């Protein structure tokens with residue numbers, strides 16, 4: 001039998017010299033990928049690769065259980081929350097969150113739809129960027145009674161762009177009257193949805209989404225749902241203040257393919273079809289949280305490799321990198337260093353997010369300006385991308401809807417790598433300033 005010995009050496013020298021600042025899928029720790037490479041060929045000396053095993057085997061059961069255990073430790077997830085490893089990406093949770101919470105609402109309030117002329121309960125959305133805007137759009141498409149409690153693009157001074165998060169006192173919360181009081185508990189929405197970090201636009205709630213500033217009765221009675229796809233594990237989050245926290249893997253967690261949903265157990269509809277006769281939605285089988293919770297995420301074949309590799313990332317963060325506290329300190333330090341160069345660039349760089357308090361620590365979006373200090377200059381931006389590439393920095397082009405530059409400083413990007421970016425930015429700013437003086 002021929003042996004594959006000649007293929008057993010892995011050349012990762014190019015990787016070592018590359019700084020991948022992509023917005024997602026993005027870089028993962030090399031040590032994790034090397035371990036995963038072993039596991040995909042021969043997992044734990046079974047003679048079989050991880051993705052070649054039955055997902056119902058004891059071996060895989062241990063993998064998924066230990067991933068959940070480590071995630072619970074990292075995020076301090078209370079016992080009364082289920083952790084579901086699902087598929088379909090963040091996008092599928094735009095419908096998953098709305099449908100599951102509407103189903104629970106229909107069971108808890110059997111007469112609601114009938115008493116409201118066939119209309120379901122309100123669904124509130126905080127629209128601070130492209131992803132929350134998409135979630136709202138999907139919710140409406142599904143027939144939900146969904147509305148924006150604010151839309152950053154419509155605020156004064158926004159120029160139709162995302163970048164400002166208005167004070168909570170101005171939010172149009174359903175069931176709350178002008179004086180900030182809940183008029184009737186029955187009229188409260190079935191959820192308040194937000195996206196903690198808007199990957200495309202570089203907008204993040206800092207230090208956290210302001211649950212503590214919402215009217216108390218609203219915050220206590222409305223299920224709060226967070227899309228944390230692009231900043232989970234980069235800072236602490238109060239899971240107990242939420243009903244659902246979900247995230248796709250492909251930023252701080254692992255390879256694309258698994259979407260993790262942390263959901264308060266008493267909000268999982270006990271029978272996903274029970275509310276249908278009350279006007280609740282019919283949820284596609286694989287989207288109903290109940291099925292995944294009952295089967296410990298093995299209702300159908302799960303994305304085994306993505307779960308395995310994510311588990312390795314969790315263990316690495318927990319055991320070698322100081323957990324979420326360590327990641328949070330590094331994220332603060334890295335992003336501060338880059339924003340600092342932007343603010344001291346004498347008009348060469350300009351952050352696209354106007355309000356410094358809403359600037360993302362994960363996705364730093366900026367433009368490079370022409371001599372007038374106002375107009376973005378595509379030629380300079382292309383030149384900057386080239387300068388980055390000369391130093392091994394890849395994937396810094398901004399999203400097509402925003403333009404400019406986006407440097408994503410996820411957990412796997414080290415402080416040392418960030419300093420290389422900082423040096424390139426400083427040198428570029430000087431180069432442009434010198435040209436302008438000449």
Ligand SMILES: Cc1ncc(COP(=O)(O)O)c(C=O)c1O
Nearest residue numbers: 089090091131199227229230248
């Ligand atoms: C914050 C956020 N939410 C949702 C999504 C959609 O995720 P997916 O592509 O996995 O459907 C993304 C994707 O980048 C994202 O960044």
